[in-house]
Amino acid sequence: MVTVRNVSKSFPGVKALDDVSMTIKTGEVHGLVGENGAGKSTLIKILSGIYSDYDGEIFIDNSIIEFSSVHDAQRNGVATIFQELTTIPELTVAENMFLGREPMKFAGILDFDRMKEISLKTLSFLDADIDPSVIVGKLSIANQQIVEICKALVLNSKIIIMDEPTSSLTEHEIKGLFPLINRLQEKGITILYVSHKIDEIFEICDTISVFRDGKHVGTKDKNNTNSNEIISMMVGRSLDMLFPERESNKKNLVLSVKNISKEDEFENVSFDLYEGEILGFAGLIGAGRTEMAKAIFGASRIDSGQVELYEKSKHFNHPQQALSNGIAYLSEDRKGEGLMLNLSVRENISVSNLKKIAKRFFINKKYEKEIVNFYSNKFKIKMVHIDQIVESLSGGNQQKVIISRLLMTESRVFIFDEPTRGIDVGAKYEIYKIMDDLTQEGKGIIFISSELPEVLGISDRIMCMLEGKLIKIFNKDEANPEKVMRVLTGGEAT
Amino acid sequence: MKNVKQNNYASRFGRSLWEVKELPIILYVAVMIIVFSFVIPGFFSIKNFENISRQITTIGIVSLGMTLVILTGGIDLSVGAILSFAINIGGQGIILGWPMWIVYPFMLMLGFILGWINGFLTTRIAVPALIITLGTMNIYRGTIMVITKGKYITPIPTAYDFIGGGYIPFIIFAIVLVLFIFITLRTKFGRNLYAIGGGEVSSLYSGVPVRKYKMVVYIVSGILSALAGMILVGKSGFIQPQAGLNYDLNAIAAVVIGGTSIFGGSGSILGTFLGAILMGLILAGLTMLAINPYWQGLITGFLIIFAISIDSIRQMRR
Numbered sequence: 054m055v056t057v058r059n060v061s062k063s064f065p066g067v068k069a070l071d072d073v074s075m076t077i078k079t080g081e082v083h084g085l086v087g088e089n090g091a092g093k094s095t096l097i098k099i100l101s102g103i104y105s106d107y108d109g110e111i112f113i114d115n116s117i118i119e120f121s122s123v124h125d126a127q128r129n130g131v132a133t134i135f136q137e138l139t140t141i142p143e144l145t146v147a148e149n150m151f152l153g154r155e156p157m158k159f160a161g162i163l164d165f166d167r168m169k170e171i172s173l174k175t176l177s178f179l180d181a182d183i184d185p186s187v188i189v190g191k192l193s194i195a196n197q198q199i200v201e202i203c204k205a206l207v208l209n210s211k212i213i214i215m216d217e218p219t220s221s222l223t224e225h226e227i228k229g230l231f232p233l234i235n236r237l238q239e240k241g242i243t244i245l246y247v248s249h250k251i252d253e254i255f256e257i258c259d260t261i262s263v264f265r266d267g268k269h270v271g272t273k274d275k276n277n278t279n280s281n282e283i284i285s286m287m288v289g290r291s292l293d294m295l296f297p298e299r300e301s302n303k304k305n306l307v308l309s310v311k312n313i314s315k316e317d318e319f320e321n322v323s324f325d326l327y328e329g330e331i332l333g334f335a336g337l338i339g340a341g342r343t344e345m346a347k348a349i350f351g352a353s354r355i356d357s358g359q360v361e362l363y364e365k366s367k368h369f370n371h372p373q374q375a376l377s378n379g380i381a382y383l384s385e386d387r388k389g390e391g392l393m394l395n396l397s398v399r400e401n402i403s404v405s406n407l408k409k410i411a412k413r414f415f416i417n418k419k420y421e422k423e424i425v426n427f428y429s430n431k432f433k434i435k436m437v438h439i440d441q442i443v444e445s446l447s448g449g450n451q452q453k454v455i456i457s458r459l460l461m462t463e464s465r466v467f468i469f470d471e472p473t474r475g476i477d478v479g480a481k482y483e484i485y486k487i488m489d490d491l492t493q494e495g496k497g498i499i500f501i502s503s504e505l506p507e508v509l510g511i512s513d514r515i516m517c518m519l520e521g522k523l524i525k526i527f528n529k530d531e532a533n534p535e536k537v538m539r540v541l542t543g544g545e546a547t
Numbered sequence: 548m549k550n551v552k553q554n555n556y557a558s559r560f561g562r563s564l565w566e567v568k569e570l571p572i573i574l575y576v577a578v579m580i581i582v583f584s585f586v587i588p589g590f591f592s593i594k595n596f597e598n599i600s601r602q603i604t605t606i607g608i609v610s611l612g613m614t615l616v617i618l619t620g621g622i623d624l625s626v627g628a629i630l631s632f633a634i635n636i637g638g639q640g641i642i643l644g645w646p647m648w649i650v651y652p653f654m655l656m657l658g659f660i661l662g663w664i665n666g667f668l669t670t671r672i673a674v675p676a677l678i679i680t681l682g683t684m685n686i687y688r689g690t691i692m693v694i695t696k697g698k699y700i701t702p703i704p705t706a707y708d709f710i711g712g713g714y715i716p717f718i719i720f721a722i723v724l725v726l727f728i729f730i731t732l733r734t735k736f737g738r739n740l741y742a743i744g745g746g747e748v749s750s751l752y753s754g755v756p757v758r759k760y761k762m763v764v765y766i767v768s769g770i771l772s773a774l775a776g777m778i779l780v781g782k783s784g785f786i787q788p789q790a791g792l793n794y795d796l797n798a799i800a801a802v803v804i805g806g807t808s809i810f811g812g813s814g815s816i817l818g819t820f821l822g823a824i825l826m827g828l829i830l831a832g833l834t835m836l837a838i839n840p841y842w843q844g845l846i847t848g849f850l851i852i853f854a855i856s857i858d859s860i861r862q863m864r865r
Contacts, residue, residue, distance in 0.1 A: 352752065376754040390752055393745025395812045404742045405753040407735040415733040458753065 054079050055100075055212065055243070060109035062095050069095040070107070071267040077212075077245060077260075079114075082238055084254040085247045087264030087287055088449075088477030093247055096264070097214055100245070101133035102126030113212070124153075132205035133214040136221075140197050140204075142190030147172040149189050150204050175203045179233055195226035202233065213237060214245045219253060220475060223338040224503075231257050249477060251280045263287055288479050295482065296510035297489045302329030303513065306364070307497045308380075308466050310349065313358030318344040319521040321358070326466065326497040331488060333512025334501040335537055341521035342501045343385055346468045349499075350382040351375040362466075376405060381464040383455055385471035385501070391455045392443050399425045399439040401454050406461045428457035432487070449480025456487060467491060468499040473507060485511050505534050517541055568806050568813070571857045572821040575804075575850070579825060583832040590835060603827035604716040605775040605782075607820065609794050610801040611727050612768035614819040617802050618731070619764055620744040620811025621676040625665060626772045626798055628687035630791035633657040633773035635691045638700040638786040647706050654773050661687060662769020666762035684795070691788050701785035711781020719778065723771065727816045736760065744811020800847055801826055804854045825850070 055077040062070040070092045077083045087093045098104045100111070102120030111118050113129070120126040123133070140149050147168045148155075156164040156171075172185040181199045189197055198218060205213050215234075219227045234244060234257055248254055254261055255275060262272040263286040270286045284295075308326040313319070319341035326332050334342045348355045351369025359366050362378055369375040372382065384390035393401055402425045403410055410421045425439050432453040436446055443454055452472060459467060469488065473481040488498055488511060502508045508515055515527040517540045525540045567573075584591035609626050616623045637654030645653075665683055669676045709715065731737035742750040743757055751757045772791070780786055805822030807814020829850075830843050 350752070371756065372752050373754040373756055382752055384749075384752055389746070390748045391746075393742050393749050393812060395808070395810075396741060396745040400738065400741065400745075404738070404750065404755065407738055411735055415729075416735065416738065418733075462754075 054112075054114055056112040056115075057096070058110045058112070060096070060099065060107055060111065062099065062104060062107040068267050070099075073109070073264075073267075073269045075262055075269050075272055077243060079243050080238060080241050081259040082234060082244045082246055082257055084258030084261040085245060085264065086249070086251070086254055086261060086283060087270075088479050091264040091287070091477075092267040093264045094216070095267075097133065097216055097245070097247060100126070100131060100212075101214055102131070127208050127210070130209065130211035131214065132208055132210035132212070134198065134201045134205065134216065134218060136217045138194070138197050138201055140189045140200050143188065145186050145188055146176075146183055146192070146200050146203075147185040149200050150175065150185075150207050152204070154208075171207060172203065175206050178206070179203065179236060181233075193226070194221050195223075195229065198222070198230070199233070202237070206237075210242065212243045212245065214247070216247045217249065217475070218246070219248065219250065225337070227253070249475070251283060251478075254283070255280060284478060287477075295478075296507070297482070297486050299331075299489055299492075299511065299513075301513055302492050302495070304328040304495060307362065308349075308499075309361040309364070311359045311361065313345070313348065313355050313360065315344065315348055315354070315356050317521075319348075319518075322518075322521075322523045323358075324516060324523065324526070326499060328465070328495045328497050329492045330514070331492055331498045331500050331512045333508040333515045334499065334518060335505060335508045335515055335541055336501075336503070336518035337541055338503055339520075340518040340541075342518050343470055344521075345518075346382060346470055346499065346501060349375075350380060350468060352382070376462055376464065379463075379465035380468065381405075381459040381462050381466070382468045383459055383470055383472055385474060387448070387451055387455065387474070392451060394444040395442060397440045398429065398434070398436055398443050398446070398454055401443045402428060402457045402461065405458050409461075424461065425457075428461065432457060432483070447476075447480075449476035449483075452476055452480070452484065456484070460487075460491075464496070466497045466499070468501070470501045471503065472500075473502070473504070481507070505537060509534060509537065568815055569818045569821060571854060572805050572818055572825065575854075576821055576825050576828065579828045579832065583828065583835075587832060587835045590832065595831065595835075599824070599827045599831045600717050602830070603823045604720040605779050606794060606797050606801065606826075607720050607823040608723055608771050608775040608778070609768075610798040610805075610819050610823050611723055611816060612764075612771035613798040614802050614805075614807055614814065614816055615727070615731075615740060615764040616676075616768050617799070617807050617809065618740045618744050618811055618814055619761055620747065621669060621761065621764065622680065622799065622809075623665060623765060623768045624677065624680040624795045625661070625684035625687055626768060627791035627794035628684040628691075629658055629661045629769050629772040630776040630779070630794055631788065632661060632687045632691055634776040634780050634786050634790060635695050635700070635788055637773075638703075638780070639694070641700060641703060641707075641786075647704070651777060654777055655770055658769040658771070658773025658776075659766055660769075662766040662772075663762065665769065666765030669765065670758045670761050695788050697788055699785055699787050703780060703784055703786065708781050708784060711778050711783070716778045716782070719774070724816065724820055731816050736763075740764065741812055744808075744813070746812075797826065797847075800851055804847075804850050806854065806858060808858065809855075 057073055057075050060070055060073045073096065085093045099107050102123045102125050105121050118129060120129065141152065150172050151168050156167045158164045169185055176183050176185065179199060179202065183192065183196055183199065189200055218230060222230065237244060246258055259275055260272060261275060261278065261283060263270040263283060265287060305328050306325055307328050311323050312321050314321055322345055336342050347353045349360055351372050351374055361367065367378060388394060399421065403421050407416060410416055429439060434450050434453045436450065443451060472484050491498060500512055509532055513529055515532050515537060516523055517525040517537060519541060527537065589595060613623060613626060633654040637650055637657055640650040640653055665680055668679045672679065739750065739755045739760055742755055743760060747757055776790060779790060801822035802819050803809055804825060805818030807818055826847060829846055833840060833842055
């Protein structure tokens, strides 16, 4: 049993955890939910030994613990599987499992036989079909995660903390993770499961704790609550509506894509996008949606086919050309393809619009400040000041920074690729609202998402892609999750 | 009420002072000047400062170009080689009796071409600029030796001394300095260099012409190296094949000591200017103290480590 008693943790200007007390029972899968900045990651970091200075006490089975490092926590039976995996891609599965505590024979020679034996045993316990001698970098993310779990098992961990374990897994892989968690539970291991995804929490957890603004709002038994209650606990208000009420505002044809193909990525994709429309692209990871979007945006080449903007054929060789023709793209990879991480909020917002901000040759700093302030107020971007480094903002606020940048370009077509990935429920709603507002202004939106509920919740039409092909188009009123999922998984031929 | 407001201003001033990126380097320069002025009679004199400025002009000019390259997240190890190439190969024109108004543009043109090659290779081959320019550095240096067969070009017509004499080098340096400060702070091009260093793909998707601008910085770096070479010729009155040796590493040192991140995206031209001054101060101080000049390398090394530690502490505090 883990008992957290009156734990608080402050950072300059923020109280990240405020007098938190809670209990995690031995052998349960305990869900931890809350918006970004609610304090759940701070709590994980304390439990996993990253933060060692905090107020209050933590007990494991009635003895007080104070971890000085991640290693120390691991020695005491608490292992954490972080969102960013810590496996080393160049080493083998077995070497990764024993990293830092390799079994040795005399004179420090590695005992490869023992390593192989134990790793095989651990892998087979989890029913994982992975060869211990293969290089980890060659495994899928899901299998790398299994290696991390094995690492925790080799350590004889009693408590395993999983931080957003499904965030980079496909639907199919997620289905594979859950039995594995049940296996761990059968072995008597306690699991603290942190996730944004309410459905998942309900599927796998026994007990759910909700955090908000650094406080522990409450802990509920799964059987005595429902997702609406949990969500309203998270946001502090009732969110009957996860999506804004939308009225179709369909007007003129803006973008017309005709038979575009790119080898090994997508094939003969055709669709029309109208002003005021949200065109949802559903599909599994690897269905070719992102590749298609990047090709339309001019970030990669199209082998054949045409893109027409207002019935004029266009060919973009560079994103710059797409942007100046009124097509903006928000990447699914916020950190790698969206933000200039070590630059300020101001610079990140104005980068696409410097021409507008410049007077003759020189950038007008006063005007830049005004316009950046306008957007940050409009979208309520939480920050200290506009010259703050963008990396220090939360995921939702970072996303708003990129959206501000794109909106400032006054484009006609917006391609939003997984715009709500890794951000909390409240911020998600705000992003849907922004999309809705854009359509009211007559913009066309291509909305790519791997989360079926949101595609169905906000799109006017749903395009289903499978293995690079556009196989079915649903109108909003004829789509439901079961039907769409059947198409996406190849269960229904056109 | 009024007091509260003033306090606010005071703390805001304190904060903005802390946020001045060049703060550490300004402090080093101040400390060095104070220490040397107390220890060395005659250090705090106009004559000495004039000397120092004259000494730092060539490396300073090269460092300014290097700053642009490093801001984009690149690096140019071939600047010293380009410097030498421009004056040695361009200097063949002097041997052939070409007039100065052809030789000078020819030298700058060589700087342009070699910079273009660096830019072309870095933007077309998915290999870090460090490796590309390490390669081109050797190619450029090798070509010089093949063509000149290691021979000095001397004597040089006295007309060529003009650019290296009096205040001319410093005026050239000052013009480039002011121009670059404005470019980096106030123009779209300058801003986009920071953006590229902050995230190349992100910049691309934000509509920044990444490839074009990267080409430009390598070309500018090449041209400035050639220009520094021309000043060097004016100062020394001869051209040697080994010219510009260590210019690459010293320029990188000035940039880094000046607070520019080696990963790109943050830093300033002013910082590099101060970094170059600092290195000049140390060299002058040690020379006047009659300390073996080999100490200079040692101290520069400590400064680099120190500057980078301060930078990473500031990063953490943000």
